[in-house]
Amino acid sequence: MSPGGGFSPEMMESRITFVELDAATSNLELRSSPFKKTASNLSGNHGISSTNDVHELLECPVCMNLMYPPIHQCPSGHTLCSSCKARVHNCCPTCRQELGNIRCLALEKVAESLELPCRYQILGCHDIFPYYGKLKHEKNCKHRPFNCPYAGAECSVTGDIPFLVMHLKDGHKVDMHDGSTFNHRYVKSNPQDIENATWMLTVFNCFGRQFCLHFEAFQLGMAPVYMAFLRFMGDEDDAKQFSYSLEVGGNGRKLIWQGVPRSIRDSHRKVRDSQDGLIIQRSLALFFSGGNGNKQELKLKVAGRIWREN
Numbered sequence: 289m290s291p292g293g294g295f296s297p298e299m300m301e302s303r304i305t306f307v308e309l310d311a312a313t314s315n316l317e318l319r320s321s322p323f324k325k326t327a328s329n330l331s332g333n334h335g336i337s338s339t340n341d342v343h344e345l346l347e348c349p350v351c352m353n354l355m356y357p358p359i360h361q362c363p364s365g366h367t368l369c370s371s372c373k374a375r376v377h378n379c380c381p382t383c384r385q386e387l388g389n390i391r392c393l394a395l396e397k398v399a400e401s402l403e404l405p406c407r408y409q410i411l412g413c414h415d416i417f418p419y420y421g422k423l424k425h426e427k428n429c430k431h432r433p434f435n436c437p438y439a440g441a442e443c444s445v446t447g448d449i450p451f452l453v454m455h456l457k458d459g460h461k462v463d464m465h466d467g468s469t470f471n472h473r474y475v476k477s478n479p480q481d482i483e484n485a486t487w488m489l490t491v492f493n494c495f496g497r498q499f500c501l502h503f504e505a506f507q508l509g510m511a512p513v514y515m516a517f518l519r520f521m522g523d524e525d526d527a528k529q530f531s532y533s534l535e536v537g538g539n540g541r542k543l544i545w546q547g548v549p550r551s552i553r554d555s556h557r558k559v560r561d562s563q564d565g566l567i568i569q570r571s572l573a574l575f576f577s578g579g580n581g582n583k584q585e586l587k588l589k590v591a592g593r594i595w596r597e598n
């Protein structure tokens with residue numbers, strides 16, 4: 289593709305099936321991401337060697353997760369994390385004694401003195417964090433894996449962008465298109481059947497990056513609407529370097545939306561609920577489609593363009 293190159297509209301007709309949630313989910317081949325596995329295996333092995341033993345002490349012997357205050361212990365000194373404590377009915381899982389309510393302040397203090405690498409070190413994060421700051425960082429680490437951007441199904445796959453692009457293609461059979469301009473036609477023969485669960489996704493590949501175009505029908509308050517919006521497969525800072533426009537029209541009228549793609553760090557639902565996209569009332573959509581009868585087909589032509597801001 290040539291950035292800023294000529295407008296060469298490719299007409300793509302998507303005869304939307306408006307797949308329903310369950311049907312879509314059952315077709316999925318839910319693979320779990322290699323990153324997820326790697327990430328969870330990481331904890332435990334990355335302390336500087338002198339702190340390795342302490343690090344091991346901080347692993348809850350029951351659930352094997354790292355422990356955070358309040359860390360508990362039984363009268364004989366066996367430690368366990370607070371969520372395990374809540375589950376073991378006041379009985380030490382190691383020695384079966386009554387647990388009581390003893391906190392292990394010494395271990396909590398020792399943990400405070402530790403510094404550990406981010407769990408996403410293997411994905412490129414090279415920062416070191418105080419034990420208690422690590423979790424907070426990891427929630428926002430820019431190297432953390434992304435969630436699958438596919439909407440409408442509870443897909444738990446995570447990974448980096450190249451992995452997710454492959455996953456969308458193979459796992460969700462999503463349409464992929466090269467280029468920064470597009471002409472999409474959305475067709476539905478019985479538009480009265482709109483349910484919340486109707487949506488579709490196309491992925492555009494341009495400027496060496498990938499963008500998800502969402503198109504869906506849902507109920508906004510009392511009004512049935514169609515909405516189209518773009519999400520960027522990457523972090524928000526990078527998303528802001530791009531803009532996009534969407535145009536839909538017919539019968540001599542036209543609606544134009546210009547926006548900034550949202551990062552896929554923002555869930556599909558969040559973007560939809562913030563109405564950050566092109567929203568078309570159904571009555572207008574049917575008007576754009578050409579007819580005026582009740583039994584009419586929805587035929588929306590949506591033209592779009594993505595470009596890079598300087």
Ligand SMILES: [Zn+2]
Pocket residue numbers: 348349350351352353368369370371372373
């Ligand atoms: Zn535990």
Ligand SMILES: [Zn+2]
Pocket residue numbers: 362363364365366380381382383384385
């Ligand atoms: Zn015990």
Ligand SMILES: [Zn+2]
Pocket residue numbers: 406407408409413414415425426429430431
């Ligand atoms: Zn990190």
Ligand SMILES: [Zn+2]
Pocket residue numbers: 436437438443444445455459460
């Ligand atoms: Zn997925």
